[in-house]
Amino acid sequence: MDDPYTVKAQSGSLITCDSAAKQILLHLDSQRTGNYKFISADIDETHLLVRTEAVEEIKAALQEELEKNTYVKVKD
DSSP, X not given: OOOTTOOOOXXXXXXXXXXXXXXXXXXXXXXXXXXXXXXXXXXXXXXXXEOGGGHHHHHHHHHXXXXXXXXXXXOO
């Protein structure tokens, strides 16, 4: 029988971002399997709990994705 008062604790780093960045992170995480996933919990519209050891990798991957979608006007 499960105890309804059992507390579950999880360690990690809390990421706060806008909803667009969060969707990119959710997509990147969905492409990974098993221990390679970095999102531990989807908390709300602007917060994710992630594995602390993956924070730098997450920053780099997000920056790369954002640069792919950045418009740069070419000078004539």
